[in-house]
Amino acid sequence: MQTLPTPPSGSVQIEDDRTGLSIETLKRAFLDNLFYIQGKFPALASKNDYYMALAYTVRDRLLRRWLNTAETYTNTQARTVCYLSAEFLMGPHLGNNLINLGIYDQINQAMTELGLDLNELLQQEEEPGLGNGGLGRLAACYLDSLATLEIPALGYGIRYEFGIFDQEIRDGWQVEITDKWLRYGNPWEIARPDWAVEVKYGGHTESFIDEHGNYRVRWVPFKVVKGLPYDTPILGYKVNTANTLRLWSAEATESFDFGAFNSGDYFGAVHQKSNSENISKVLYPNDEQYQGKVLRLEQQMFFVSCSLQDMIRILQMQNMSLEKFPEKFSVQLNDTHPAIAVAELMRLLMDEHGMQWDNAWNITTRTFGYTNHTLLPEALERWPLKLFSELLPRHIEIIYEINRRFLDDVRIKFPDDPGRLSRLSLIDESGEKYVRMANLACVGSSAINGVAALHSELVKQTVLKDFYDMYPEKFTNVTNGVTPRRFVVLSNPRMTSLITSKIGDNWIKHLDELRRIEQFADDPGFRYEFRQIKQAIKQDLANHIKSETDVEVDPSSLFDIQVKRIHEYKRQHLNALHIIHLYNRIKANPSAEITPRTFLFGGKAAPGYYMAKLIIKFINSIGEVVNRDPDVAGRLKVVFLKDYNVKFAQRVYPAADLSEQISTAGKEASGTGNMKFSMNGALTIGTLDGANVEIREEVGAENFFLFGLTTEEVAAKKAAGYRPIDYYESNNDLRQVIDRIASGFFSHGDTGLFRPLVDNLLHKDEYLLLADYQSYIDCQEQVSQAYRNWDHWTRMSILNTARMGKFSSDRSIRDYCQNIWKVQPVPIELKDYTQS
Template structure:
């Protein structure tokens, strides 16, 4: 690395975007922040120096944004989510600042490689998958659209586990994403708040004869906020993601230490910090359930107390809380906020119940993300009451009023009342969090047209009958900035060379690509880019796994959480079927295919882990068999993450979206693949339906039962064993697994998975098997016609405008939040409202 100009200290322009500005500031950060000179600096030091250089350019925008929001009292959306899967920030911020090329040149002139610095960044694993990734996309879009917003969540010390594969099995390792520090966050200890847990509730009358409630907690945890700037694409708006970390109010017991009780001296610190230690602790045990509920009330209470602080700073009366804030509940994890806001308004700020309830209902909106019963949260009354005694009282009171309303509209219908009650009394009593979210919100939405329809007809049908005006659909979207511009710069440059770069903020402009769909030269450029992207991924695979895959082969990719309803094992049955065909006829003509899998199984989800083992076991056999002659290859890409996904989406030819119809709420991976030119093989499930409508049925490989057919088959009685006995190729594939052929002769290894398929097959693998095999064959034949495939690929990209998260956010703003953009101008000097007066 070159070291010239290290002693020059010109006046610093934190907005300077020239190569010279960036080089100067980079060297300053290396010296004054990292405390290193080049001979001692590590790659991480260089990454940190560049990140701090970029952060300086965010901070002025961030501070100006906060000042303008404060001065204007702008109506603000608070996005409450247990997950924010943000992905690495350096590259994204360079794109949004519009200085990616300058930064690349600056570090190259200093003898460094920008790609290496980008790879050095630790990814904040603060989410499992789609839920957290959606939240991140929405923050990006809100900033890009200049919508005043704050994201609220938890700063988990250890995020989602790092996934290793040993002997084909998933092994979890601790995700120490903070071990080298996080240059993007700023601690705000002055805004710390306290959260009460356990204890008991006192009811009394105050001096004025008014009824009051006092919560005497058993334990208090302090929440400290860490702020992360979220910059919009080529705007001056930088919103905030505020993540809370847990601490003990008094972290060290000096008396205990002096008495020799050294462990006891830090006991409270350890117990308190457990709250924000790990993303989604295993809740199979009562202790795990208690910790998860504690996490929810922790970040919810911290966030609501923070909003009240903001009201006070802006000198706004609490009676206007719902005018200042609208709070979006990202699934049921933050649903306890409805009871918590009531507690804060009634108990802490002495508001009348009816007024507080009117404010609460007008403040909250609820997004449902699932129709799977096991994913609709409910908490045992005994646990809930012991941890949150005051909230339990409030929920009983809300339920009392709510049941009266239900009884008024539906008299003489006790079954409906039992179904809708916030308390499930069918056996052990539970608090139903989705019901609380429905009752306490003014808006309820699903995340794809089919999903919303199923909510209204089935999962939340009673609430739809009572509150039809609350329901709407808001189909998910993803940000093209991260998932095309940053992930796929070669495709980005080609598109922009033809239609300009307006599409990056207005994705509908991709429609203009249709004018080039039959342009032979454009098709060739498109093909060259796709081939080079596949070659890059193939090189990474041989480096990481020692497996050679052919970039000319069809790259068939299924990358998502491992779950039975997502049906990775249906994909495996197809691979085994191809393998069986080759074994029966080694000279058979088969389109070369590379099957890539990526995704993590929940640590306690045995069946999902067994599917991972099956994938790897089949890969071991197929990849080594000389009869296959490289016509099919199978690779499981371990530790799949946002960072790695940015290399995978651009390289895909065929995107696997094969969930059982009616089970996937929306999906967003399907959108990311299609935006990068992959064709979709999928069922009529989630957003697949709308993607197919947009790109055209002729540009989508459709198979499988519809949701209505699944329901009818379930009602009529589904017998998977009949399919096994009547479909020879299915039987041969299953028998291969059952015989121990893929498990070193052990017929017991995969028996639990096969037993589930034979006994119930709850996700209809056997019923959809033949349609899937036929559809795969059709796709493989189309792939041989490169011109036709390329044409379909171009049209998939050209017609993806609907699936930008910008469109989703505009719909939320217009239909639910009633928020308008606030323009932020970039001041070159400190604004008057940032003077040193309080």
């Protein structure tokens, strides 16, 4: 690397436009930030120092837009979307901001002239892993689209000190490592200590009559925690709008007890600080134990209360009355984690601001919308009544009153139906008493939506059927989407350049325009270019796999990829059974004609989810055998990609030939990985589940590999008394696959290692792997045959990309804006704050 220029001395003439975009201005700003912020000169600077200097250089160019945006929203009192989510899986900020600012090429040139590699600097960024997967990634896509569409918005969540764990694979097993994403600092955020608020926990309530003769309640808490906001600008694509992601960090109201310290109690002197900060310490603490449950509920109350108090502060700052709350804010509950907001807003309005019940309830129900993300009844949150009452004594009183009034309405609409009353009640009294958070969200929201057409229908038929019967007008659908800026433009610049060379770049903001490349699907030259780009990307991934795992994979083989959270309903083990099926064919006939495949898996299992962790071990064990068997002769390779995250996803989606979306029909709410794969030209093998249904409708049935039972067939089979052992006994191929696992062949002769997996499949099989097995195997044979005709496969791939316009998160946000939030764009004009 060449020697970088020295930082400016006092005699150097500095350009007036310190945030200009010329190459020379960018280089000077970069060196200034290295010197004045990082406190380094080139001889001592690390790659991370260079990354931080570049990040601050880019952030400087965001700030003008950010401040203009905030000022415009304040002056216009713009109606604002507040997106409440326990997860925001943003991914690295630098590359995305370069794309959205439109300065990727300038920065690349500036770094090159300074002897630095932009790609290396991009890899230095620590990913803020503030989410588990789809829920948090969706929230991130929606923030990108809200800004791009110039919609006033605030994202509210928790600034977890430790995000989702880093994943190591040791002897085939997942090992969780602490994710210290903040260890080198975060150049994208700005702390706002002057906007800190306090959150109460525990204690008791006291009722009294105020000076106007009104019944009031005072909450006397046991513990008070301070919430400190950290703001990150979220820039839209080639617009001036920069919205805010506001994440809350927990602190003690008093960090140090001098009395305890002076009396010799050194631990007690800092105990309150440590106890309070635990609330924002880690993403989703393991809640199998009681203390974990307490901490998780504390987290939910913490960020919801902080956020609602912040909204009230904004209202007051803009001289708007609390009566205007639902006109100023539309608050979306991203799943049930923020559902306590219904009770907390009632408490704030009544107890802190003196409002009467009816008025407060009218404001509350007009404010909230609730997005349901699951069809799994066990995933609908509920809290033990004892725990809830001890931690949030005022909220349980409010919930009881909401419930009393609500059940009176139910009795009027459905008289003499005690079963319905029991199911709709906010309190589950069927055994140990629980508070049902989904019920609270439904009662307290004006709109309830699912996240795919099939999912929204199933929500109305199953988990929320009684609420649909009660409030049919509340229910609607908003099919999920993903941002093409990160998952095509940033992730796949070569394909982006090819498409743009044919149809211009307007598609990046209007993804429906991708339809225009359909005309090139039958152009041999375009197909050749498209195929060459895919091969080059696959080679890049193959090189990365070799460097990370020392496994060599063939980039000309079919890249068959399944990357997502590891869960039994997502059926990674069905994919694994197919690998064993192909392996058995080769062992029976070593010269068998098998379409070469590279099977790539990635994803994390919840730390307490034993079966998911066993599936990871199972996949790695299969790979250990298959990858070293000389009979296979390179026709099959199996690789588990450790520590799958957004940064790694940006490598994987563009390299896929086949996208595995094989969940049991009726279990996946939507999925968004399926969309990212298809946008990048992967073909899908999948069931009629979640958004797969709509993807197949858009790309055409002939460009989608469909298998498996439908939702109705799954329900019928279970109702008839499903016996997985019958499939094992009647299907010789399946029996050979299962027997090979049970024999210990993939576990060094240990017949006990995968026994729980085998027993579950043969005697329970909740997710109907064995019922779908033969259909899956047959469909995979169709995939193999299709891949042998590369030219036709490429045509199908082009059509998948061309027809994915519906699945932009921009379309999703337009749907929300029109049907639920009732908000309009607010364009931002730039002002220069540096001029007097």
